Amino acid sequence: MTLDAGELERLxxxxxxxxxxxxxxFVSTLDGAATGTDGKSGTLGGPTDTRVFALLRSLADVIVVGAGTARDEGYADFEVDTDLRARLGLSPVPTMVLVSRRLGIPPALVAPGTVVVTTADAAPEAVATLRETVEVIAVGHGEIDWTAVLDTFSERGWHRVLCEGGPSLHGELVRLDLVDELCLTIAPVLACGDAPRIAHGHDAVHHTMTLGHAIEADGGLLTRWVRTRHP
Ligand SMILES: NC(=O)c1ccc[n+]([C@@H]2O[C@H](COP(=O)([O-])OP(=O)(O)OC[C@H]3O[C@@H](n4cnc5c(N)ncnc54)[C@H](OP(=O)(O)O)[C@@H]3O)[C@@H](O)[C@H]2O)c1
Incomplete structure (x- = not known):
């Protein structure tokens, strides 16, 4: 099925x-692999997944990504649909938020406008160096205090949060039941091997999700799942 831009925006x-x-x-193979044979995710998605990936960035106030994914996937500058953002009343570009404990942020991302989220007990020298260029939100001891992070987002009106992973960060957010919605592209591929799943962590949980949509595209499926929350 070919989806036009307006249809994708509505979905x-x-x-x-x-x-x-x-x-x-996220994108995943049929057997749950979150990376292709090159150890990256980009090779799994087809052209429609690429369009959705870009659209989701254009719709977000803030893009949250783990430092591991930023390093592995070579995150750098990115472009968004500025016309779409202006039409929706959004800021010209979403804020890139990098999540790291060790503060190994790719140099290309240490630029004004970036926000780094870490723990309150992160290495003070590394925090001070980063703060010369970027904002650092340091909350929680041992673990990032995600409630405090989301409170900070809320104070700034950053309600459209997009997390691009990776699996470790996703696992933490799932464990804490902070994921409201998962957009998952299912690639028509069997991968085997020992690739990571889209979320992992020490503690297993059972969080039910409700299907928002499932659309055939490029031989695979674009799906959207919303966390089932009862008042
Ligand atoms: N299939 C997909 O859609 C998809 C999406 C994204 C990524 N991936 C793939 O996933 C792989 C990377 O997996 P990953 O689990 O290592 O990714 P990740 O979660 O992005 O990276 C883990 C690193 O991010 C930081 N981090 C994550 N969660 C944190 C937390 N709660 N508190 C503090 N720091 C945190 C830490 O960085 P420091 O080491 O700096 O402390 C940690 O070492 C790559 O191969 C990538 O291609 C696939």
Whole structure:
């Protein structure tokens, strides 16, 4: 099925929310691999997944990514649909938020406008050096205090949160039941091997999700799942 830009925008519109809505975006093979044979995810998605990946960035106030993914996937400058953002009343570009404990941030991303999220007990020298260029939000001892992070986002009006992973960061957010929505592209591929899944961590949970949509594209499926929350 070929989807036009308006249809995709409608399918992936953020729901109205008076708090940060955490959307995550992943691609996976049929057997659950989150990376292809090159150890990256980009080779799994087809052209429509690439379009959705870009659209989700254009719809977000903030893009949250683990430092591991930023390093592995070579994150650098990115472009968004500025016309779309202006039409939706969004800032010209989303804020890139990098999550790291050891503060090994790729140099290309240490640039004004970037925000780094880490723990309050992160290495003070590394924090001070980063703060010469970027904002550092340091909350939580041992572990990042995600409630405090989301409170900070909320104070700034950053309600459209997009987390691009990777699996370690996703696992933490899933464990804490902070993921409101998962956009998952299922690639028509069997991968075997020992690739990571899209979320992992020490503690298993059982969080039910409700299907938002499932659309055939490029021989695979574009799916959107919303966390089932009962008032
Ligand atoms: N299939 C997909 O859609 C998809 C999406 C994204 C990534 N991936 C793949 O996943 C692989 C990377 O996996 P990963 O699990 O290593 O990714 P990740 O979660 O992005 O990276 C882990 C690193 O990020 C930081 N981090 C993550 N969660 C943290 C937390 N709660 N607190 C503090 N720091 C945190 C730490 O960085 P420091 O080491 O700096 O402390 C940690 O070592 C790559 O191969 C990538 O291609 C696939």
């Amino acid at each position: 992936y519109a953020y729901p109205p929310s008076d708090r940060p809505w955490v959307r995550t975006n």
